[in-house]
Amino acid sequence: MRCRRPVARAAAICAAALLALSANAAAKDYAGTALNIIPSGQWGSAGAPPAASEQAEMYDGLTPLFDQVGAADLRRFFKPQTFGTRGQCPCTVERVPRRGVRIVRDRYNVPHITGRNRLDLDWAAGWVLATDRALLMSLGRYPARFAALDAPGVDAFSLVTSLSSVQVTAQADRIIEREQTRALRARGREGRALLRDIDEYVKGINARLRHDGSTQAPWRRVDVYAINALAGQIFGQGGGDETRRSMLLDGLTRKLGAAAGRRVFDDLSQRVDDDTSVTIGKRFPYGAVPKRAPGSAVVDNGSMSPTALAATANATVAHRDMSNFLIVSGRRSTNGHPLFVAGPQIGYFYPGLTLEMDLRAPGIQARGAAMPGGAGNLLIGRGPDFAWSLTSAGSDTNDQFVETLCGGSDAKYLYRGRCRRMGFVDAGTIVGRGAVKYRTTVHGPVLGYATVKGRRVAISFQRSSRGKDILWQLAFKRFTDGRVTGVRSFFAAAATSPFTFNVGYADDRDIAMYSTGLLPIRDRRTDPRLPTIGTGRYEWKGWLPARAHPQVVNPRSGQLVNWNNKPAAGFPSADDNWSQGSTQRNQMLEAGLKQRSKHDLASVTAAMNAAATQDLRVQGTLLDGIGAVLAGSPAPSARSQQLLDLLVRWRAAGASRLDRDLDGLIDAGPAAAIVDELYPRIADKVFESLLGADLTAQLTSLTGRTNGPASGFTGGRINYLDKDLRALTGTRFRSPLGTRFCGSGDLAACRASIWQAFEEAGAxxxxxxxxxxxxxxxxxxxxxxxxxxxxxxxxxxxxxxxPSGIQQVITFTGHRRIRR
Structure with a gap:
């Protein structure tokens, strides 16, 4: 159809016809089943309407089913993720001030957007964002600047969730806009197309703000850039904690001697542990630890300035690793096609950090979860014949550098043979906390100061994705625009991400995973676990090529399972992740899948749902180690033996923390309270016997004291305990510890200390x-x-x-003609 220059009525007829053509041009839906749930819902106003909790209540309805999820339950506790509104009404048409855009809201308030072209969808996505997340936008846009800048000591996300008021400077905006726009333009045509999307998206946001009479300042590109940086700070980076770890190494060697101290440090870092659970069995080596590392520094224990220590600790706390996917291949599926149960765990918020959109234009058909700053792209979702999801990979994208100070000044440092003056950034003010100002070097912001062999140094922070955060949207643009037509184009799209994620994929016959991120190739003379000497001799040498990233298509196991565990064998843990060892929560997901040789969507969902309330400390292998150490020895009291018996019985029943009848009590009785009280006591006693109280407390500050619901059953020293106790009683490991911690390797002493922990917990x-x-x-x-x-x-x-950002339950039974 061709439209001439009409007026009034003719214009309306033309626009309607174009929308009809857009609808007719929509791709066929090849999903056999497509369902999802977003517990935070679509609404986002300060006064939450009654319907705002509808999806939360559906989400909660699945939980008590544990592993008994049937096909009918999927329809009860998930909602349709089909294209269009069929079966999802009553619906309402939302009036918008742009010809060529149609927005229809379904019964869950999800917008189904039709446009004449991609720019229409960009504008409409901005309009919807400002409609459904205006409050979140107003809270998040300015704190997000601190994430883009890596402002030391600032957890930008906590500023958002605490409703903190922030003022930012023109200098901060200039830095962010200059770097991010330059990164886009350097990507050529694709980058310039994304820039057009961003500009149109911002127009849609501002149109809605004007419509509502908002007092917010109009949005600009810098707001979109900053929001993407905030998402990356929370979910898409890893590493950058080398200085605190090196101080522990210094403390270990001072207490235990050089050889023993280094051995304990190697055990604790678990950089490559062949006993850990991985998603991909093929080995993907990266960043080996050299025998000698003249390019790395060991910072004197306890010498970090309070500001540096706080800044480093704060940066690692900001990382959140809480997402999973279970993807089953067609040969293990009852319908002969892959099964996809997946989603990001981003916490529980209202307004939600994600919102749903169904997007349709000629050549474009996609539905899923969008994010503020998404520029018309879907973060997690599906196309006509494929679906994708993310888990945080936490690969090593960040480093700390030790800067040699010169000229007797804290503001001058040595780089490539000459003294340089540090830069200075005035980023803004946090109301109630004061100004955010800091120095910079060529490596990035200065976190603070410390000493190396007694000499004062500065500690700076380098992030591979800094100034390139917005490039994260390139992959999602390809997904949303329908440019992913098979595994090969999926890998190519995923490889554009500067942030580190494991991306899961399924269509009607293939399952795949690719681990993303701009991963530095470090100088071979540096130890990736320790800070790098910043004189310019040991700089990064480029980026790990796409072919070397962990990736797989249709693994022999017939499944891809990831719960932020290590993506592949031989792939190293980042320096800030000392928990990828012998017991992992994803093993509970795998155990559920092992129950059947063939699965349907309900049984895969059941495996996910059961693991979601299980206690890893009891359901995993740690209890085996505790039981083996205590076996054959009388308990010091009847009560301590009863505590152990209760834990063993709880494990036999599935070790779930469920409260099915909503009486306010966990159904398992006292068992959950017992392990909560017992676990940190056992861990403290195991490590104090060798390390002493001070080094144990220092280790605990890095890994956490406990492993439980609050940590999502990650960290808390559980991997060391698991391997140490089981090795002491005869279990053989491929990567054995070089150190015996519990009782310093004496079984009787270890046994006595664990029984003592039972006694103390019981009392x-x-x-x-x-x-x-x-x-x-x-x-x-x-x-x-x-x-x-x-x-x-x-x-x-x-x-x-x-998963809380969205959870998709999908299987495809056909595909477009264009493949691979």
Whole structure:
């Protein structure tokens, strides 16, 4: 159809015809089943309407089913993720001030957007964002600048969730806009196309803000850039904690001697542990630790300035690793096609950090979760014949550099043979906390100061994705625009991401995974676990090529399972991740899939749902190690033996922390409370016997003290405990520890210390519960209920550890003619 220059009525007829053509041009939907859930829902206003909790309640309805999920349950507790509104009404048409755009809201308030072209979709996505997430946008756009700049000591996301007020400077905006726009333009035609998307997206946001009479300043490119940087800071980076780790090495060698101290450090870092669970069995080596590392420094223990210590600790806390996917191949599926159950765990918030969109224009048909700053692209979702999802990989993208100070000044440093003056950034002000100002070197922001062999040095922070955050959207643009037509184009799209994620993929016959990120090739004379000497002799040498990234198509196992575990064998853990060892929470997902040789969507969902409430400390192999150490020895008291027996019985029943009947108590009785009280006591005793109290506390500050619901069953020293206790009682490992921690390797001493932990835990619980009989104790489920931060949505739901940004349940039974 061709439209001439009409007026009024003719223009309306022309626009309607074009929209009809767009609808007719939509791709065929090849999904046999397509469902999803976003517990935070689509609404996002400060006064949450009654329907705002509908998806949260559906999400909560699945949890008590544990591993007994049937096909009918999928339809009850997930909603359709089909294209268009069929079966999802009553619907309403949203009036918008742009010809060629049509937005229809379904019964869940999800917008189904039709446009004449991609720019229409960009504009409409901006309009919808400002409609459904205006509050979140106003809270997040300015704190996000600090993430883009890597402002030391600032957790930008916590500023958003705490409703903090922030003022930013023109200098901050100039730096961000200059770097990010330059990165886009350097990508040629594709980068310039994304820049056009961003500009049109911003127009849509501002149109809605004007429509609502908002007092917000109009959005600009810099807001979009910054929001992407914030997402990357939370979910898309790893490493950058070398200085604190090196101080532990210094402390270990001072206490234990050089050889023993280094051996313990190697054990604790778990850089390449062949006993850890991986998603891809093929080896992908990267960044080996050299025998000698003259390019690395060991910082004197305890010498970091308080500001540097706080900045480093804060940066690692900002990383969140809480997503999973279970992807089953067609040969293990009852319908002969892959099964896809996947989603990001980004926490529980209202307004939600994601929102849903269904996008349609000629050549474009996609539906899924978008994010503020998405520029018309979907973060997680599906096309006509494929679906994708992400888990945080946490690969080593960040480094700390030790800068040699010169000229007797904290503001001058040595680089490539001459003294340079540090840069200075005034980023803004956090109301109630003060100004955010810092120095910079060629490597990045200066976190603070420390000493190396007694000499004062500066510690700076380098991030591979700094100034390139917006390039993250290139992959999502390809996904959304339908340019992914098979595994080969999927890999090419994923490889554009500067952030580090494991991207899972499925279509009607292939399953695949690619681990992304701009991964530095480091100088071979440096130890990736330690800070690098910043004089210019040991700089990064480029980036790991795409072919060397962990990736796989149709693995022999017939499944791809990832819960932020290591992506592939031989691939190293980042310096800030000391928890990729012998027991991992994804093993609970794998155990569920092992229950059947053939699966359907319900059984895969059941495996996910069961693991979401299981306690890794009991359901995993750690309890085997504890039991083996204690075997054959009498308990010091009947109560301690009863505590152990209760844990063993709980494990036989599935070790779930469920409260099915909503009486406020965990159904398993006292067992959950027992392990919560017992676990940190065992861990402390195991390490204190060799390291002493001070070094144990220092290790704990790096890895966390406990492993439980609050940490998503990550960290907390569990891998060291698991391997140490099982090795002490005869288990052989491919990567054995070089150190014996519990009882310094003496079984009798180890056994005595663990029984002592049982005694202390029993006494503490008896005092707290007012009863000496463990059978009378209970475990509080109410305190574990999930609340939507920051408190604008009063609804609470049962504890569960499952995807929250969106969870997709999908299988495809056909595909477009264009392939691979």
């Amino acid at each position: 503490a619980l008896a005092a707290a519960r007012g009863s000496e009989d463990p059978a009378q104790w209970t475990s509080d489920a109410t305190r574990e209920r999930i609340r939507f931060a920051p408190g604008l949505l009063p609804t609470t739901i049962r504890y569960t550890n499952r």
